[in-house]
Amino acid sequence: MLVVRGVEKHFGATHALTGVDLTVAAGEVHAVLGENGAGKSTLMNVLCGAFPADAGTVTLGGARYAPADPDAAFRAGVAIVHQELSLCPRLTVEENLLLGDESTRAGFLDRRRLRERAAAALARVGSTTPLDARALDLSPAAQQLVEIARALVRGEPRLLILDEPTSSLGADDAERLFALIGELSRAGIAILYVSHFLEEVKRVAQRFTVLRDGATVGTGAVAETSIDAMVTQMAGRRVEELFPRSEHPRGEPLLVVEALSGSDKPLAASLVVHRGEVLGIAGLVGAGRTELLRVVFGLDRVVSGEVRVGAWRGPRSPRDALDHGVGLLSEDRKGEGLAQGLSLAENLALSRLPSFVRGASLRATAQRWVERLGIRAGSVDAPVSELSGGNQQKVALARLLHHDVDVLLLDEPTRGIDVRSKAAIYAEIDALARAGKAIVLVSSFLPELLGVCDRVAVMCRGRLGEARPIAEWTEHAILKEAVGA
Amino acid sequence: MKALLAKKWFGPLVALVVVYAIFLVLRPETFGRAATLLTMSQQTVVVAIAAVGATLVIVSGGIDLSVGSSVALTSVVVAKLLVRGHGPLVAALGGCLVATLCGALGGALVARLKMLPFIVTLGSMSILRGAAKGLANEQKIDAPARGLETLLQPAAGSLRPPTGVFLAIAVAVLAALLLSSTRFGRHVFAVGSNERTARLCGVPVERVKIGVYAIAGLLAGLAGVLEFSMLTVGDPTTAVGLELEVIAAVVIGGASLSGGEGSILGAMIGAFLMTVIKTGATHMGLPNWVQEIVTGGIILVASGLDRLRRGSATS
Numbered sequence: 001m002l003v004v005r006g007v008e009k010h011f012g013a014t015h016a017l018t019g020v021d022l023t024v025a026a027g028e029v030h031a032v033l034g035e036n037g038a039g040k041s042t043l044m045n046v047l048c049g050a051f052p053a054d055a056g057t058v059t060l061g062g063a064r065y066a067p068a069d070p071d072a073a074f075r076a077g078v079a080i081v082h083q084e085l086s087l088c089p090r091l092t093v094e095e096n097l098l099l100g101d102e103s104t105r106a107g108f109l110d111r112r113r114l115r116e117r118a119a120a121a122l123a124r125v126g127s128t129t130p131l132d133a134r135a136l137d138l139s140p141a142a143q144q145l146v147e148i149a150r151a152l153v154r155g156e157p158r159l160l161i162l163d164e165p166t167s168s169l170g171a172d173d174a175e176r177l178f179a180l181i182g183e184l185s186r187a188g189i190a191i192l193y194v195s196h197f198l199e200e201v202k203r204v205a206q207r208f209t210v211l212r213d214g215a216t217v218g219t220g221a222v223a224e225t226s227i228d229a230m231v232t233q234m235a236g237r238r239v240e241e242l243f244p245r246s247e248h249p250r251g252e253p254l255l256v257v258e259a260l261s262g263s264d265k266p267l268a269a270s271l272v273v274h275r276g277e278v279l280g281i282a283g284l285v286g287a288g289r290t291e292l293l294r295v296v297f298g299l300d301r302v303v304s305g306e307v308r309v310g311a312w313r314g315p316r317s318p319r320d321a322l323d324h325g326v327g328l329l330s331e332d333r334k335g336e337g338l339a340q341g342l343s344l345a346e347n348l349a350l351s352r353l354p355s356f357v358r359g360a361s362l363r364a365t366a367q368r369w370v371e372r373l374g375i376r377a378g379s380v381d382a383p384v385s386e387l388s389g390g391n392q393q394k395v396a397l398a399r400l401l402h403h404d405v406d407v408l409l410l411d412e413p414t415r416g417i418d419v420r421s422k423a424a425i426y427a428e429i430d431a432l433a434r435a436g437k438a439i440v441l442v443s444s445f446l447p448e449l450l451g452v453c454d455r456v457a458v459m460c461r462g463r464l465g466e467a468r469p470i471a472e473w474t475e476h477a478i479l480k481e482a483v484g485a
Numbered sequence: 486m487k488a489l490l491a492k493k494w495f496g497p498l499v500a501l502v503v504v505y506a507i508f509l510v511l512r513p514e515t516f517g518r519a520a521t522l523l524t525m526s527q528q529t530v531v532v533a534i535a536a537v538g539a540t541l542v543i544v545s546g547g548i549d550l551s552v553g554s555s556v557a558l559t560s561v562v563v564a565k566l567l568v569r570g571h572g573p574l575v576a577a578l579g580g581c582l583v584a585t586l587c588g589a590l591g592g593a594l595v596a597r598l599k600m601l602p603f604i605v606t607l608g609s610m611s612i613l614r615g616a617a618k619g620l621a622n623e624q625k626i627d628a629p630a631r632g633l634e635t636l637l638q639p640a641a642g643s644l645r646p647p648t649g650v651f652l653a654i655a656v657a658v659l660a661a662l663l664l665s666s667t668r669f670g671r672h673v674f675a676v677g678s679n680e681r682t683a684r685l686c687g688v689p690v691e692r693v694k695i696g697v698y699a700i701a702g703l704l705a706g707l708a709g710v711l712e713f714s715m716l717t718v719g720d721p722t723t724a725v726g727l728e729l730e731v732i733a734a735v736v737i738g739g740a741s742l743s744g745g746e747g748s749i750l751g752a753m754i755g756a757f758l759m760t761v762i763k764t765g766a767t768h769m770g771l772p773n774w775v776q777e778i779v780t781g782g783i784i785l786v787a788s789g790l791d792r793l794r795r796g797s798a799t800s
Contacts, residue, residue, distance in 0.1 A: 299684065319687035330685055339679035341745045350675055351686035353668040399686070 001026040001190040002047075002065075002159055002200070007056030009042055009214075018043040018214040019307035020056070024159070024207075029181060029191045031222065033198070035234050035479070036444035038286050039214040040194050044161055047072035047192070048080040052065060069415070076156035083167055083194075085143045089136035091189065093146055094118040096135055097153050121153040122146070123181055141173035148180070160184065161192045167286050178204050196284045197416070198227045198483050210234055227485050235446070235475040243432050243451030244423075250454070251275030254438040255296075255407045260305035262295040264288075265462035266312060272467075273407065273438040278429060279467060280453030281442045282478045287401035288462040289442040290331055293409040296440075297321050297328040309407060322351055327405035329396055331412040333389065333443070337396045340385040344377055344395055347384050352403045369398040374424060392422025397428060408432065411442045426452055446475045458485045493739030494751035497789060500737075500783065501758045508765040510615055511618040515768045519644055527637055529760045530653045531556070531715070535708040535727065536734040537660045538701030543735050545662070545697045546677035546744025547595060547602035550703045553727035554613035555584045557720065559709025563618045563633070564626035564719025573631045580713070583705035586700015587613060589695055596694035611727070617721035626719035636714035644666075649711050656704065661749040673697055677744030733780065734759060737787045758783065 004022040008015070017039045046053045051066030058065045065162060067073035073080075087096045095115060096183060103113040118131050127145040129138060138146065144165065153159055162181070166174045181204050185191050193355040195207050202207060202222060210218040210233040218233040265288030273279045285290045294300040296307050298315030299484040307314055315321040318328070330337040338347050345366035366380040370466045372392045377387055384395055393413060401410055410429070414422045429439060429452055443449050449456055450470060457467035458481040465481055489495055509516040535552045542549045548779045559580040566576035587609060637649040664670035672693045675683040684690050712723060736742065737758060738751025761779055766776035 070784060098548070216518070317687070318684055322687040328685060332681075336679070336681040339675055339682040339745070341678040342674065346671065346674070347682075350671070350688070355668050357666050357668060357671055385500050387631055 001028075001061060001084060002048075002192075003057075003059045006045075006056045007043070007046060007053045007058065009046060009051070009054050009221050009397050015044070016124060016214055017053070018383065019216065020211065020214070021216045022209050024190045024192060026158070026190050027185050027188045028207060029185050029193055029205045031201040031208040031463045032192060032194045032211065032233055033201065033208055033230060035113035035446070038211040038234070040211055040348065041163070042214070043211065044163055044192070044194060045078060047159075048078060048139055048161060049075070050219045058448070063351055070475070074154060074157075078161070079154075079157040079159070080161040081151055081163065081165060082162040083146075085140065085147065087146060089134035090134060091121070092132050092134055093129055093138070094131040097121055097150050097251040099447055101154050115448075116154055118149075121149040123151045124152050125301045126176070140168040141170070141176075144173070145167060145180075157189060158189070159192065161194070163194045164196070164286075165193075166195070166197065169425070174200070196413060196483055198485055200437040201230075202227065227483075228480075231476055231479050231483070235479050237287070243448070244427050245451070246430055246434055248430070248433040248454075251436055254309060256308040257296060258306045258308070260295055260307060261303045262288075262291050262300050265291040265296065266459070266464060269459075269462065269464035270468075271440075272304075275406075275436045275438055275441055276433050278439045278441055279447040280456040280470075281440065281459055281464070282444075282449055282456055283322070283442075283459035283482050284444065285444065286484065287459040289459050290411055291439065291462075292330055292459065293411050293442060294462065297326060297409055299328070302423055322403060325404075325406035326409065327400040328352075329400060329411055329413055331415065333392055333396060333416075336442045338384050338392055341383060343381045344375075344387070345380040347395055348380075348399050348402055351399055357462035363422075365402065366443050369402060371396075372403075373398055373428065388418070388421075390424075393421060393425065394416050397425065401428075401432075407438055407440045408437060409442075410439060412444065412446065413441070414443070414448060446478055448476070450475065458482050492743075492755055493746065493748040497751050497754040497758060497787065500787070501761065503767070504761055505754045506760060508761065508768075511669065512765070512768050515780060518766070521764065523639065523644060523646055525757070525764050526650045527639070528764070529756050530637060531708045531711050531724075532650045532727070532730050532734055532759070533653045533753055533756040534656055534704050534711065535731045536738075536756050537656050537749055538626065539706030539728075539731045539735050540604070540738070540740060540747050540749050540752045541660065541664070541673060542701045543732070543742060544747040545673045545676045546680065547694070547697065548606065548732070548742065549604040549698065549701050549705075550589075550603065550728045551587070551591065551609040551613055551706070552670050552701075553611045553724040555587060555702065555705035556709040556712050557722065558587070558613045558620070558695060559706045560582050560616040560713040560716065560720040560723060561621045561626060561721050562650075563710055563713045564628040564798055566621065567628035567633075568626060568630060573633045576631075576743060577633065577710045580710050581703055584609050584706025584709060585699055585703040586674045588705065589699035592695035592698025592703070595698065596691040602733065605632065621721040625721075628717070630714070631715045631778040633710070633714045633715045637711055638714070643697050646686055650712065652707075652711070657749050657753050660710070664749060664759055669693070677746075679745070708751045730759065731756075733784050737784060739787075739793075740754075740789060 002024040004020055007020045009017040009018055010379055020043055032040050045051055049070045065076060067076060098114055099120045103110040104262050125145050125148050129142050178206055205222045208222055209216055251274055253272045254275050258272045259268045259270055263267050269292055272378055281289050295302055298317045299322045312316055312324040346361045348369060363380050375391050375394045385394060386432045412423055432439060441453060453470055455467045455469050456473050458478055460482055515521050539549055562583050563576045563580040566579045591605050592611050593761045595602050635645050639647045672688045675688055676690055676693050680690060734755035735752045737755030738748060739745030760777055762779050
């Protein structure tokens, strides 16, 4: 049905896909596996027409398949259900189902026909949601079914892509989804099932393909492969990078988190970070690592549990946390980490401005950090948006250093930045640990965790596992705990 | 030169000079006289003071549509207090206090309830106008001005500008310093530029927003006092549509309605530019509609040029 050969995709200098092969038969449920950043999402986006491949061929049912846009993909018979629920919240179920494909008669909406089609699609997926309910009033599971129904409403697709379909579902709803997937595949629809959760893959898929660093590294029959073997293929071996690691003796406990729960995640997370220690938190995207840091920092609501730094119990707000020496580096550099319209100097000093600000002293401070961290910038007055990603990240880190926090919560500090900036940030983390700071490092890049951290804990579905010394971990062991196996 | 070009107020300044020069050539007998300049400054004062507050609001990423109503309400409150026999200072402060409270209340709705500034101030625009009319029994209130009238009326024959003009300049200078040289000012820019970043950096986002709307209210009140001084009556129907003139001045002055950008000096230039166009059109005998079209055109050209300039800067 679907044959992918040697597909490549570059974004600037980043090679997102470097040679993907994939073959899916009609009526087959085919799992696509891979770590965070292995290229799964990019591949799905190519298949559903979000952007074209740079090289390689794709055929669908024997014919060349290169959709110009998502609508063309849809017409060719390829439907996708994205990981994030993407219904329009204020529209009704019926309106959502037929968005972009409204039936008309003489230019007017054909209401009866619309209703019939919507009802038929909902019945097909076994949903009992009323057609007039608004999407925002539905549970995640009900929304998920509407999304799948939307993929079926224009007629039976030949290929249905489900990207992490269970990430917002509970166990019972997931069961119902598996039953539906079985039914659809028996009707002859090929299904691409993208998931981190290998137990699920074992249950629903017949075959699997593993991606690593943008390339296919293995394929096989699910029944004949153990979860262990799949994990090994996903982790593989990587190019070693330079992780400077000096002696930094562990001091007294500094950050203590006890049974901390947020409104959704984390769930009763406990951890202790000592002075001079780098604690790594591993886990899959959506496991709740970012949420954990945000709750600790006071950006998200604490539902129960406690955060302590010395005598301070908190946090009541980010301001409160900063005042007591706790700082957060956001994973979302563009949307949150830096105010893109403000200058480098303004961004750097934002958390620690004097009552009366003198431009000259602001610039002098910024200049000092620019030199210390080797930030490459035309001028400290230029908007921070003009810097490269790596240099922007250094500015965000410099803000925490300038604030002189004792506890650094670093969320994906090296995501999407060049190797030289990465090395500089690793060196800085090492220097901070030596200076007696406590560092929590959330990362999806396992070699980085293994190379930089003193201890690592793994998070899975909102729960934080036990933090164990780095010597007791391997990539394989981390991945295994992260996928909940 | 390059640094000058980068300034937000440089473009509007060029526009002001060009427009003024055109009128100077066409009507040298009017635009060459200091008295005309004086009259124009007087006419700009109310818009200018209100535009200072609006600049703060717009830089913080908000909008304030209630300025005109707030000015009218203040003029009524001032008149009422004077009628009751209070002194001019008490009357003026009373008027400003009411306007400040209204602004702070709106700011609280924006900050705490996360309501959209457009909606909140659209509501208060109507509420304050209604309150002004109710308070005044839908009539103009004649009041003994007791010296307040001198704020915007120069001594006959003298070329010394009235106190109101100096007041406006002082307000503008103070606000410019507040924006550029205080922590609060930087926080206003940060909130408007990226609220999430501001929160991440421990900026008290809610307090900043409430502060900004309270200051805007205070300055609308001050503008209302000056409006009273010009009219010497409390008029609940005055200053209708003033908020749009004020926003136009701020936008011509280089502010971005999406927040994080703007300059007090720019807004002042914008306000003066609109007065020059009005005066010029009147002296040329051009009908009202011509000056409205020209003002609208300048708004579009100003923000269009800014868009182009930024587009070329990023590509």
